[in-house]
């Protein structure tokens with residue numbers, strides 16, 4: 001199984017896990033542009049273990065395409081036994097480079113049941129979950145977290161030390177609290193404190209969107225890698241641009257034609273895994289991201305939202321391209 005390379009001269013660029021987005025199709029497109037490792041969408045440990053064997057949702061979530069670069073499978077849950085058992089099963093599938101524990105999700109439906117970033121409020125339970133995964137997994141276990149629950153509970157350093165003690169291989173830290181959700185700015189100084197507190201690699205996450213922010217995140221935090229999420233939506237080329245900036249090289253912006261060709265390829269991948277209707281529903285948001293900021297995009301986007309077939313979408317994309325040639 002492919003492993004993550006932590007060379008200091010080439011810090012790995014991760015595609016951050018995003019539910020509803022980072023399936024194998026999107027991961028492949030990002031990897032083509034230089035993303036070095038990725039994570040699946042989050043998967044409920046209990047849901048995965050108790051779902052009927054043929055349940056399509058989980059089959060899709062745990063899928064890994066041939067030739068993918070190192071892939072982590074991300075678990076969420078708040079019961080050490082379920083988490084340990086899921087880590088046991090998934091680590092033996094021969095698909096992944098590691099098991100990632102979600103301690104960062106702020107969504108109420110996840111934290112409400114005690115999972116995701118809610119785990120950071122219970123350090124004892126967080127430790128037992130990490131330990132259960134490490135003890136049961138054949139693969140390295142990592143933890144993805146936030147700075148803490150809110151300003152009064154910023155305990156990322158403490159959770160990081162616990163994770164290291166329990167045998168975690170690396171950490172990813174999103175520089176915001178749960179309460180902040182996605183508001184304000186990711187605080188790289190606070191990620192730096194986590195980097196100083198542990199010897200295992202720390203991946204910095206939050207607001208890395210170009211060469212400049214990537215260099216700032218690396219320099220301020222002293223981290224060993226970067227995780228990029230929202231900046232990759234409709235723009236898998238962000239990885240190539242960041243790598244070029246880290247190498248001190250110039251990069252070329254893809255033109256509209258390349259954007260549309262990538263959107264078409266994305267749709268083809270999606271159609272390979274879903275029926276036409278589902279693929280079309282899934283692709284709507286991606287089409288909107290791929291054409292964002294282009295002259296005439298608002299009108300085409302609205303039409304794509306009501307399009308009933310991929311042929312219709314294709315006509316709309318061609319119309320947009322023609323409009324921009326004129």
Ligand SMILES: Cc1cc2nc3c(=O)[nH]c(=O)nc-3n(C[C@H](O)[C@H](O)[C@H](O)COP(=O)(O)O)c2cc1C
Pocket residue numbers: 016017018019020021041042074102103104105144174205206207208227228229230231
């Ligand atoms: C739509 C969406 C879905 C997300 N799903 C997950 C998830 O399943 N697991 C997880 O750990 N983080 C998830 N995140 C958080 C991202 O991995 C990342 O930590 C966050 O977006 C900050 O990074 P960015 O500024 O590069 O986007 C999600 C974020 C977004 C926007």
